[in-house]
Amino acid sequence: MIVIGGVIGAGIFRTPASVAKSTSSGTEVLILWTLGGLLTLAGVLCYAELGARRPQAGGTYVYLREAFGQLPAFLFGWTMALINYPGSVAAVATTFADYATKAVGLPHEWVKPLAVAAIAFIVAVNLFGIRAGAVVQNIFTVLKLSAVALLIAVGLYLARGHLGAAFAHDPTHDVPVSTLVGALLPALFAYGGFHYLNDLAGEVREPQRTLPRALGLGMGSVVICYILVNVAYMAGLGHDGLAASTAPAADLMRKLFGESGATIIAVGIACSTFGYCSIAIAGGARVLQVMSADGMFFKPIARIDAKTGAPQISLIVLGAWAITLILSGSFDALLNYTTVGEWLSHAFGIATIFWYRRKLTSEPSPYLVPGYPWLPLVFTTTVLCVIAATAIAAPGDAGMSLLIIAIGVPVYYLWRRQWAKG
Incomplete structure (x- = not known):
């Protein structure tokens, strides 16, 4: 449920x-979504080994710290936990509120208050x-899968015997090969989010057995859903x-059910984004x-509640920062700026497998x-190519992303000095 819920947000809709x-036929569309799914499954299998080797909270931060040192790990945390995570929560919570208000007929002025209430x-x-948290997550993952299933059923019903025509070449959309390759980018981004389970690995029962199974089955289910939705x-x-x-x-829903269909899928998208x-x-x-x-952030945030096992202060801080971004309206720019940093963390995170295999031969992993x-x-190579293509397409955002990462370097040394004094 965590893997599926972390990947399926608003993107597939x-x-x-x-x-x-950026394609000229439905066949090309399906090839790109299938290729994106297979590449993501490769990354998921890598994360399964990493999670089995180090089944503790922190995920990529822990792998980077062990393999490459504290500075790269801090820069990951700096861009993700302080900027990308709350930025994505702010953006998706706003999307949730936007669809929820449309579904129930509330005025647009309710969007920000509802987004804030959802995070709280x-x-x-x-x-x-x-x-x-798992109870809430499981409920909303079932609801989002129901919305996906409804889309698939409606699309196939509308086809009724002429499905082949949907995949024929469209002469109005002839595109060069370079454009076709670039069309893989939005598909790959829609497949992102599979790493969240590793962040929670310290609270998973039998993690060496559960993580690989959950990652493989969860991501495999997402790939199947995405391909079927595109067919629909x-x-x-x-x-x-x-x-x-x-x-x-x-x-799609409007074609079969009219405006009530659009309202139904708005509810489904609201559930999907809330779960994310x-x-x-x-x-x-x-x-x-x-x-x-x-010692890389304020000490009280490290506290874990003895009764619940939850990092309560950390949760409150992250939620408060996401709410601040909603009220300021600055989350879109932050997300654009940190996209390169997020995918760099995936590339370097998976690259730690080479370090573990070379350095820890005496500690065999329960999953390889x-x-x-x-x-x-x-x-890793594909992700780096995606980053390069993103930098070419949006050099300003890529430059700001690298600048945010670079600012983290002096901050890191400041925290180290304060930790040594304390």
């Missing part, structure tokens, strides 16, 4: 239109521990209709707590990624 705009509620539930979009809207749509999920916020807050708080325990060294090498 919107991103397929961006992919379709999620933080409050997680203060009671991982079990309480293509069947119900056609390639041309999907490429022209700004809200493909609503357009729950995971991002829980995972980000664990990273922040581990950083603080290492198949196809080593090629599988982690392919994923």
